[in-house]
Amino acid sequence: MNRPLRVVVGADDAGLAYKERIKADLAADTRVAEVVDVGVGADDTTAYPHVAVAAARLVAEGRADRAVLVCGTGLGVAIAANKVPGVRAVTAHDSYSVERAVLSNDAQVLCLGQRVVGLELARRLVREFVGYEFDPASHSAAKVAVISEYERTEHEKTEHEKTGRAQGYAPEG
Numbered sequence: 210m211n212r213p214l215r216v217v218v219g220a221d222d223a224g225l226a227y228k229e230r231i232k233a234d235l236a237a238d239t240r241v242a243e244v245v246d247v248g249v250g251a252d253d254t255t256a257y258p259h260v261a262v263a264a265a266r267l268v269a270e271g272r273a274d275r276a277v278l279v280c281g282t283g284l285g286v287a288i289a290a291n292k293v294p295g296v297r298a299v300t301a302h303d304s305y306s307v308e309r310a311v312l313s314n315d316a317q318v319l320c321l322g323q324r325v326v327g328l329e330l331a332r333r334l335v336r337e338f339v340g341y342e343f344d345p346a347s348h349s350a351a352k353v354a355v356i357s358e359y360e361r362t363e364h365e366k367t368e369h370e371k372t373g374r375a376q377g378y379a380p381e382g
Contacts, residue, residue, distance in 0.1 A: 213242030224279030261289035283322035311341035
Protein backbone atom coordinates (compact mmCIF):
# COMPACT_ATOMS: atom_id res chain seq x y z
CA MET A 210 0.00 0.00 0.00
CA ASN A 211 1.21 3.45 -0.82
CA ARG A 212 -0.44 5.05 2.19
CA PRO A 213 -1.85 3.72 5.44
CA LEU A 214 -5.45 2.59 5.17
CA ARG A 215 -8.53 3.65 7.09
CA VAL A 216 -10.38 0.40 7.78
CA VAL A 217 -13.90 -0.06 9.13
CA VAL A 218 -14.83 -3.21 11.03
CA GLY A 219 -18.29 -4.43 11.84
CA ALA A 220 -20.18 -7.56 12.80
CA ASP A 221 -23.42 -8.86 14.16
CA ASP A 222 -23.57 -10.99 17.30
CA ALA A 223 -22.62 -14.08 15.26
CA GLY A 224 -19.34 -12.46 14.22
CA LEU A 225 -18.46 -10.41 17.29
CA ALA A 226 -15.58 -12.55 18.56
CA TYR A 227 -13.76 -12.53 15.21
CA LYS A 228 -14.41 -8.82 14.71
CA GLU A 229 -12.77 -7.98 18.03
CA ARG A 230 -9.67 -10.03 17.21
CA ILE A 231 -9.45 -8.65 13.68
CA LYS A 232 -9.86 -5.11 15.02
CA ALA A 233 -6.90 -5.65 17.36
CA ASP A 234 -4.81 -7.07 14.52
CA LEU A 235 -5.62 -4.11 12.28
CA ALA A 236 -4.83 -1.61 15.03
CA ALA A 237 -1.35 -3.17 15.33
CA ASP A 238 -0.77 -3.29 11.55
CA THR A 239 1.55 -0.53 10.30
CA ARG A 240 -0.33 -0.50 6.97
CA VAL A 241 -3.43 0.71 8.81
CA ALA A 242 -3.71 4.32 9.97
CA GLU A 243 -7.13 4.07 11.59
CA VAL A 244 -9.67 1.43 12.56
CA VAL A 245 -13.31 2.46 12.93
CA ASP A 246 -15.70 0.06 14.66
CA VAL A 247 -19.35 0.41 13.58
CA GLY A 248 -20.59 -2.34 15.91
CA VAL A 249 -21.81 -4.46 17.36
CA GLY A 250 -20.76 -4.52 20.98
CA ALA A 251 -21.04 -7.35 23.49
CA ASP A 252 -24.64 -6.63 24.51
CA ASP A 253 -25.79 -5.28 21.17
CA THR A 254 -28.18 -7.26 18.98
CA THR A 255 -28.27 -4.84 16.05
CA ALA A 256 -29.09 -6.78 12.89
CA TYR A 257 -26.24 -7.25 10.42
CA PRO A 258 -27.79 -5.17 7.60
CA HIS A 259 -27.53 -2.00 9.70
CA VAL A 260 -23.89 -2.66 10.53
CA ALA A 261 -22.97 -3.61 6.96
CA VAL A 262 -24.64 -0.55 5.44
CA ALA A 263 -23.02 1.76 8.01
CA ALA A 264 -19.58 0.39 7.12
CA ALA A 265 -20.24 0.46 3.38
CA ARG A 266 -21.41 4.07 3.52
CA LEU A 267 -18.13 5.11 5.13
CA VAL A 268 -16.28 3.46 2.26
CA ALA A 269 -18.57 4.92 -0.42
CA GLU A 270 -18.24 8.41 1.07
CA GLY A 271 -14.44 8.14 1.05
CA ARG A 272 -14.22 8.31 4.83
CA ALA A 273 -12.69 4.81 4.86
CA ASP A 274 -10.62 2.88 2.34
CA ARG A 275 -11.66 -0.64 3.24
CA ALA A 276 -14.03 -2.54 5.50
CA VAL A 277 -14.02 -5.98 7.07
CA LEU A 278 -17.42 -7.38 8.06
CA VAL A 279 -18.17 -10.60 9.93
CA CYS A 280 -21.45 -12.43 10.42
CA GLY A 281 -22.23 -16.13 10.69
CA THR A 282 -21.55 -16.91 7.03
CA GLY A 283 -20.25 -13.65 5.58
CA LEU A 284 -23.07 -13.76 3.06
CA GLY A 285 -25.65 -11.50 4.67
CA VAL A 286 -23.22 -8.67 5.34
CA ALA A 287 -21.98 -8.87 1.74
CA ILE A 288 -25.50 -8.63 0.35
CA ALA A 289 -26.31 -5.66 2.58
CA ALA A 290 -23.03 -3.82 1.91
CA ASN A 291 -23.48 -4.23 -1.85
CA LYS A 292 -26.73 -2.25 -1.67
CA VAL A 293 -24.66 0.90 -1.11
CA PRO A 294 -23.78 2.47 -4.48
CA GLY A 295 -20.07 2.43 -5.22
CA VAL A 296 -19.27 -0.46 -2.91
CA ARG A 297 -17.91 -3.82 -4.02
CA ALA A 298 -18.20 -6.29 -1.15
CA VAL A 299 -17.14 -9.92 -1.41
CA THR A 300 -17.37 -12.98 0.74
CA ALA A 301 -14.06 -14.81 0.55
CA HIS A 302 -12.78 -17.70 2.61
CA ASP A 303 -9.52 -18.47 0.81
CA SER A 304 -6.38 -16.55 -0.12
CA TYR A 305 -6.83 -16.70 -3.88
CA SER A 306 -10.34 -15.27 -3.70
CA VAL A 307 -9.16 -12.43 -1.47
CA GLU A 308 -6.32 -11.67 -3.89
CA ARG A 309 -8.56 -11.67 -6.96
CA ALA A 310 -11.30 -9.71 -5.17
CA VAL A 311 -8.94 -6.76 -4.84
CA LEU A 312 -6.64 -7.14 -7.85
CA SER A 313 -9.32 -8.09 -10.41
CA ASN A 314 -12.46 -6.53 -8.95
CA ASP A 315 -11.31 -3.59 -6.82
CA ALA A 316 -13.26 -4.91 -3.84
CA GLN A 317 -13.14 -2.59 -0.85
CA VAL A 318 -15.13 -4.74 1.59
CA LEU A 319 -14.14 -8.22 2.76
CA CYS A 320 -16.90 -10.28 4.38
CA LEU A 321 -16.15 -13.35 6.47
CA GLY A 322 -18.21 -16.02 8.19
CA GLN A 323 -17.31 -16.83 11.78
CA ARG A 324 -19.21 -20.12 11.47
CA VAL A 325 -17.43 -20.98 8.22
CA VAL A 326 -13.70 -20.30 8.70
CA GLY A 327 -11.34 -20.72 11.59
CA LEU A 328 -10.05 -17.67 13.41
CA GLU A 329 -6.44 -17.99 12.25
CA LEU A 330 -7.51 -18.28 8.61
CA ALA A 331 -9.78 -15.23 8.99
CA ARG A 332 -6.92 -13.23 10.49
CA ARG A 333 -4.59 -14.26 7.65
CA LEU A 334 -7.16 -13.31 5.01
CA VAL A 335 -7.57 -9.86 6.53
CA ARG A 336 -3.78 -9.35 6.57
CA GLU A 337 -3.69 -10.31 2.90
CA PHE A 338 -6.68 -8.10 2.07
CA VAL A 339 -5.03 -4.94 3.41
CA GLY A 340 -1.84 -5.77 1.51
CA TYR A 341 -3.38 -5.77 -1.97
CA GLU A 342 -4.01 -2.67 -4.05
CA PHE A 343 -6.06 -2.47 -7.22
CA ASP A 344 -4.15 -1.14 -10.23
CA PRO A 345 -6.41 1.16 -12.26
CA ALA A 346 -4.17 0.48 -15.29
CA SER A 347 -4.67 -3.31 -15.09
CA HIS A 348 -6.53 -5.32 -17.71
CA SER A 349 -9.32 -5.75 -15.14
CA ALA A 350 -9.94 -2.01 -14.82
CA ALA A 351 -12.18 -1.93 -17.89
CA LYS A 352 -14.38 -4.65 -16.39
CA VAL A 353 -14.66 -2.80 -13.09
CA ALA A 354 -15.57 0.34 -15.06
CA VAL A 355 -18.43 -1.55 -16.73
CA ILE A 356 -19.79 -2.54 -13.33
CA SER A 357 -19.47 1.01 -12.04
CA GLU A 358 -21.18 2.46 -15.12
CA TYR A 359 -24.04 -0.02 -14.88
CA GLU A 360 -24.48 0.84 -11.24
CA ARG A 361 -24.42 4.58 -11.98
CA THR A 362 -27.00 4.39 -14.76
CA GLU A 363 -29.28 2.11 -12.76
CA HIS A 364 -29.04 4.44 -9.78
CA GLU A 365 -29.86 7.45 -11.98
CA LYS A 366 -32.81 5.58 -13.50
CA THR A 367 -34.12 4.67 -10.07
CA GLU A 368 -33.76 8.26 -8.86
CA HIS A 369 -35.58 9.50 -11.98
CA GLU A 370 -38.42 7.06 -11.37
CA LYS A 371 -38.71 8.17 -7.75
CA THR A 372 -38.78 11.82 -8.80
CA GLY A 373 -41.37 11.11 -11.49
CA ARG A 374 -43.66 9.35 -9.02
CA ALA A 375 -43.26 12.17 -6.54
CA GLN A 376 -44.37 14.63 -9.23
CA GLY A 377 -47.30 12.45 -10.30
CA TYR A 378 -45.74 11.09 -13.49
CA ALA A 379 -45.59 7.45 -14.46
CA PRO A 380 -42.10 5.96 -14.84
CA GLU A 381 -40.80 5.36 -18.34
CA GLY A 382 -40.66 1.93 -19.70
